Amino acid sequence: xxxxxxxxxxxxxxxxxxxxxxxxxxxxxxxxxxxxxxxxxxxxxxxxxxxxxxxxxxxxxxxxxxxxxxxxxxxxxxxxxxxxxxxxxxxxxxxxxxxxxxxxxxxxxxxxxxxxxxxxxxxxxxxxxxxxxxxxxxxxxxxxxxxxxxxxxxxxxxxxxxxxxxxxxxxxxxxxxxxxxxxxxxxxxxxxxxxxxxxxxxxxxxxxxxxxxxxxxxxxxxxxxxxxxxxxxxxxxxxxxxxxxxxxxxxxxxxxxxxxxxxxxxxxxxxxxxxxxxxxxxxxxxxxxxxxxxxxxx
Amino acid sequence: xxxxxxxxxxxxxxxxxxxxxxxxxxxxxxxxxxxxxxxxxxxxxxxxxxxxxxxxxxxxxxxxxxxxxxxxxxxxxxxxxxxxxxxxxxxxxxxxxxxxxxxxxxxxxxxxxxxxxxxxxxxxxxxxxxxxxxxxxxxxxxxxxxxxxxxxxxxxxxxxxxxxxxxxxxxxxxxxxxxxxxxxxxxxxxxxxxxxxxxxxxxxxxxxxxxxxxxxxxxxxxxxxxxxxxxxxxxxxxxxxxxxxxxxxxxxxxxxxxxxxxxxxxxxxxxxxxxxxxxxxxxxxxxxxxxxxxxxxxxxxxxxxxxxxxxxxxxxx
Numbered sequence: 001x002x003x004x005x006x007x008x009x010x011x012x013x014x015x016x017x018x019x020x021x022x023x024x025x026x027x028x029x030x031x032x033x034x035x036x037x038x039x040x041x042x043x044x045x046x047x048x049x050x051x052x053x054x055x056x057x058x059x060x061x062x063x064x065x066x067x068x069x070x071x072x073x074x075x076x077x078x079x080x081x082x083x084x085x086x087x088x089x090x091x092x093x094x095x096x097x098x099x100x101x102x103x104x105x106x107x108x109x110x111x112x113x114x115x116x117x118x119x120x121x122x123x124x125x126x127x128x129x130x131x132x133x134x135x136x137x138x139x140x141x142x143x144x145x146x147x148x149x150x151x152x153x154x155x156x157x158x159x160x161x162x163x164x165x166x167x168x169x170x171x172x173x174x175x176x177x178x179x180x181x182x183x184x185x186x187x188x189x190x191x192x193x194x195x196x197x198x199x200x201x202x203x204x205x206x207x208x209x210x211x212x213x214x215x216x217x218x219x220x221x222x223x224x225x226x227x228x229x230x231x232x233x234x235x236x237x238x239x240x241x242x243x244x245x246x247x248x249x250x251x252x253x254x255x256x257x258x259x260x261x262x263x264x265x266x267x268x269x270x271x272x273x274x275x276x277x278x279x280x281x282x283x284x285x286x287x288x289x290x291x292x293x294x295x296x297x298x
Numbered sequence: 299x300x301x302x303x304x305x306x307x308x309x310x311x312x313x314x315x316x317x318x319x320x321x322x323x324x325x326x327x328x329x330x331x332x333x334x335x336x337x338x339x340x341x342x343x344x345x346x347x348x349x350x351x352x353x354x355x356x357x358x359x360x361x362x363x364x365x366x367x368x369x370x371x372x373x374x375x376x377x378x379x380x381x382x383x384x385x386x387x388x389x390x391x392x393x394x395x396x397x398x399x400x401x402x403x404x405x406x407x408x409x410x411x412x413x414x415x416x417x418x419x420x421x422x423x424x425x426x427x428x429x430x431x432x433x434x435x436x437x438x439x440x441x442x443x444x445x446x447x448x449x450x451x452x453x454x455x456x457x458x459x460x461x462x463x464x465x466x467x468x469x470x471x472x473x474x475x476x477x478x479x480x481x482x483x484x485x486x487x488x489x490x491x492x493x494x495x496x497x498x499x500x501x502x503x504x505x506x507x508x509x510x511x512x513x514x515x516x517x518x519x520x521x522x523x524x525x526x527x528x529x530x531x532x533x534x535x536x537x538x539x540x541x542x543x544x545x546x547x548x549x550x551x552x553x554x555x556x557x558x559x560x561x562x563x564x565x566x567x568x569x570x571x572x573x574x575x576x577x578x579x580x581x582x583x584x585x586x587x588x589x590x591x592x593x594x595x596x597x598x599x600x601x602x603x604x605x606x607x608x609x610x611x612x613x614x615x
């Protein structure tokens with residue numbers, strides 16, 4: 001991963017350097033008011049363009065294939081660069097003539113490149129989906145083979161309630177942590193703190209400015225918990241700190257240890273809660289354990 | 299034409315009384331996020347964006363847009379909320395007309411039920427928010443322009459959806475010391491009525507803003523008033539980067555409403571212009587968990603159809 005990030009950084013830096021060079025050339029061209037000054041420079045610029053397109057392709061490939069979060073500045077700079085490049089190239093009669101002559105070929109090249117990138121994106125996504133499905137199947141197989149009374153079960157990604165209360169439910173939520181463990185003894189310190197499955201709220205959608213909603217989740221162990229609720233634009237509208245061991249901050253399996261926290265008009269201290277999507281985050285000592293979305297009805 | 303203008307002026311005066319009467323404003327308008335990175339970058343100061351995006355702010359400034367103007371704006375908040383705005387304006391001999399569309403949405407909200415004491419996910423639903431705007435602007439005198447806008451609001455959450463219509467007007471004055479903008483949003487109030495027989499009142503807002511040039515800088519100030527909410531003030535500054543006229547920066551202090559309280563933040567933005575294209579970026583800090591800030595990006599282009607061919611319009615000769 002380190003190497004991929006290094007390559008990625010290299011590609012990004014190269015693109016930036018190339019664009020900075022182009023900006024200098026562009027300013028010079030503006031200064032001379034004559035566009036390109038020589039064929040040598042023209043060849044250099046065309047090779048630069050090809051290099052940039054290759055780097056951009058590599059950049060996209062890395063971003064899609066390895067799920068590296070790319071900085072947004074790079075595509076913006078590429079767009080700016082291409083705009084400047086095409087604008088100034090067009091000023092050269094020789095280039096203009098060839099662009100007009102080879103317009104269909106160039107268009108085909110662009111379409112091919114776009115198709116390639118789209119195909120790459122689709123393939124990358126399908127890879128991710130298929131691997132997720134595989135993991136889910138594996139986990140549910142593990143679930144079926146587990147005994148009913150779990151003491152300290154490895155339940156990576158399994159549907160928790162199916163095991164705990166032996167009911168056939170289809171979607172309790174996919175685990176956020178593949179190595180999450182539930183301890184019967186909640187005070188056990190060797191267990192990593194995590195939310196098992198997904199934090200969900202009921203009802204959803206709800207009237208947040210009236211009866212509100214109840215957030216429910218399972219913790220692997222007791223821990224102090226902080227619940228934060230955000231408005232549709234990400235501004236914090238409510239915070240609740242829950243002491244370790246109380247409802248909302250207790251760990252362990254079983255319905256008795258299922259944590260529920262209500263968010264309603266009384267807690268928000270207003271009934272004027274506009275319709276929209278609100279967000280909640282569950283944290284412990286600053287570490288994000290899980291988050292979810294509340295659909296607020298008018 | 300003079301009578302028509304007189305009528306519009308009269309309508310403005312009358313509507314001021316409506317603004318003071320409207321109560322219980324609670325519909326959350328998606329444009330409160332901002333519809334242009336330049337506006338956000340200078341502290342949310344509205345009314346001085348002379349692109350077609352002004353239809354979302356002060357319709358009176360549509361007269362300052364070129365023959366044909368096209369703008370777009372986009373942001374993604376916390377990887378969840380996608381917001382996109384597009385607008386266009388066209389100058390005619392009757393005045394300048396504009397239209398705009400803002401669309402936002404969140405997918406993958408869990409539809410839940412309770413079984414055996416646990417909350418379980420039964421499926422997902424989505425949230426969609428849309429505003430469609432039509433605007434018209436004309437000059438009342440060389441230094442005074444006015445504009446009116448009509449907004450169609452639509453919001454849907456799961457199976458519940460609602461629609462409503464609102465009207466805005468604006469005045470823009472170019473004075474010897476600076477410019478002034480007055481915007482009255484949803485001047486007749488109105489409501490968004492949902493399929494669940496519930497209504498949300500459209501908020502009537504009054505926005506006063508001014509711009510004063512000072513040496514190489516432009517200083518901005520704004521007061522925003524909405525019924526049942528505290529008064530908001532914002533300040534901003536913008537200037538071009540020394541030695542690079544195509545690049546300008548902006549910064550601002552912004553107040554905004556969070557439910558019924560006022561909060562504030564600072565903002566920052568950059569604009570890069572290579573005629574006819576302009577690219578704007580704005581940054582705003584966020585207290586959302588694990589997010590340091592919000593990023594906004596907008597593009598705008600202006601087209602003068604009178605003397606240029608389409609290739610020239612695109613910047614090629």
